[in-house]
Amino acid sequence: MALIKLGQDPESPDGKSPTIYLDDEKDTYLVQGWKVxxxxxxxxxxxxxxxxxxxxxxxxxxxxxxxxxxxxxDS
Structure with missing residues (x-):
């Protein structure tokens, strides 16, 4: 499985921000974010x-x- 990091929250002060990944094998997104x-x-x-x-x-x-x-x- 190859996860491709698509982008992090550009306004994150610590760089440990919400992040979006693409799983190119499953053709799905993984989204890291704040727990609701x-x-x-x-x-x-x-x-x-x-x-x-x-x-x-x-x-x-x-x-x-x-x-x-x-x-x-970077788009």
């Missing part, structure tokens, strides 16, 4: 036991190739 622990927001989601939810800033959408017409992290 707010019970009010979690109660509005229909989450099966085998799933969870994380949060990333809206500005990171630019790292998804579909948004940048196939471009990479």
């Amino acid at each position: 622990i707010d019970d009010d927001r979690r109660s509005q989601l229909d989450l099966p036991g085998h799933e969870d939810v994380i949060e990333i800033p809206k500005r990171m959408v630019r790292f998804f190739p579909e948004v940048t017409n196939g471009g990479g992290a």
Whole structure:
């Protein structure tokens, strides 16, 4: 499996920010982000036991190739 790092939150002060990866074998995205622990927001989601939810800033959408017409992290 080869994970390709597409981009990190450019405004992260520590560099350990939300990050988006592409798994080129499974053709899926892995998204590292902030845990959503707010019970009010979690109660509005229909989450099966085998799933969870994380949060990333809206500005990171630019790292998804579909948004940048196939471009990479530097697009």
